[in-house]
Amino acid sequence: MAQEYQKTVLIAAPGSGIGKIVTERLIKDYFRVIGIGGKNSKEFVDVLNQNGYSIDFVECDYTSESSVIEAFNEVKLLTPKIDGLLIFVGGSLFSKTIEDISYTDFRQVLAVNLDSTFLIGREGYIWMKEHNGGNIVFFGSTTGLRPSMKKMPYGVAKAAIHNLTLSFALEGAEYNIITNTIAPGYVMTDRHVDELKYKATESEDTYENIVNKIKSKNPMKQSLDPEDIYPLIKLLLTTSHIHGQVIRIDSGQILG
Numbered sequence: 001m002a003q004e005y006q007k008t009v010l011i012a013a014p015g016s017g018i019g020k021i022v023t024e025r026l027i028k029d030y031f032r033v034i035g036i037g038g039k040n041s042k043e044f045v046d047v048l049n050q051n052g053y054s055i056d057f058v059e060c061d062y063t064s065e066s067s068v069i070e071a072f073n074e075v076k077l078l079t080p081k082i083d084g085l086l087i088f089v090g091g092s093l094f095s096k097t098i099e100d101i102s103y104t105d106f107r108q109v110l111a112v113n114l115d116s117t118f119l120i121g122r123e124g125y126i127w128m129k130e131h132n133g134g135n136i137v138f139f140g141s142t143t144g145l146r147p148s149m150k151k152m153p154y155g156v157a158k159a160a161i162h163n164l165t166l167s168f169a170l171e172g173a174e175y176n177i178i179t180n181t182i183a184p185g186y187v188m189t190d191r192h193v194d195e196l197k198y199k200a201t202e203s204e205d206t207y208e209n210i211v212n213k214i215k216s217k218n219p220m221k222q223s224l225d226p227e228d229i230y231p232l233i234k235l236l237l238t239t240s241h242i243h244g245q246v247i248r249i250d251s252g253q254i255l256g
Contacts, residue, residue, distance in 0.1 A: 008031070009031050036058045068123055092154035117161050117164065138182075165180065176240075218251035
């Protein structure tokens with residue numbers, strides 16, 4: 001008996017820290033998942049398929065308009081429409097004070113975060129407009145709501161994505177295109193865990209103490225794991241009423 005899927009979701013960067021967990025969970029919850037991305041995402045998808053999952057993948061350079069358009073054209077050969085679009089592309093890339101940030105640095109961070117979200121979001125929007133709508137989920141950050149030291153370009157890019165959400169939601173309402181953004185705090189992805197462990201080896205502090213310091217930044221004194229974000233993602237991929245929102249998931253950190 002053929003698998004009956006709930007919805008078809010296109011994921012940009014399924015091999016990202018949050019994307020890995022979400023991709024697996026969506027498949028287990030009977031969503032059809034198609035991924036687009038670079039080398040790391042392709043390697044992750046290959047491993048999934050080798051382990052009995054079923055996911056299509058198209059390679060893509062997120063910061064190239066022609067590459068994004070070409071990737072969408074290839075995805076359209078795999079499915080007549082998408083019901084959801086998830087964009088995990090992004091990253092702060094570096095920590096520098098304002099006087100040390102070159103224009104090239106600034107533009108690179110904006111390209112990886114903002115330009116990619118616009119390009120992928122626009123192509124998804126156009127496609128959904130042709131097929132009676134769908135749900136788009138962008139990823140912002142609490143850094144886009146409150147600045148973090150040495151993360152200025154990242155905060156600017158994420159703040160712009162928060163505003164991008166409003167425009168997509170305003171114009172998309174007429175076509176049943178639901179757009180929202182998730183703004184997480186510090187997420188304990190594999191990359192972040194490795195960075196914290198390395199930081200511990202380079203200092204006199206322990207990994208446990210460093211994690212506790214991160215937890216102490218929010219009033220609930222807890223860490224945020226990728227798994228904790230999944231229920232919100234699933235809700236935003238299926239809702240027809242939550243619209244044009246930037247939803248924080250940060251254990252109340254921004255309240256401090």
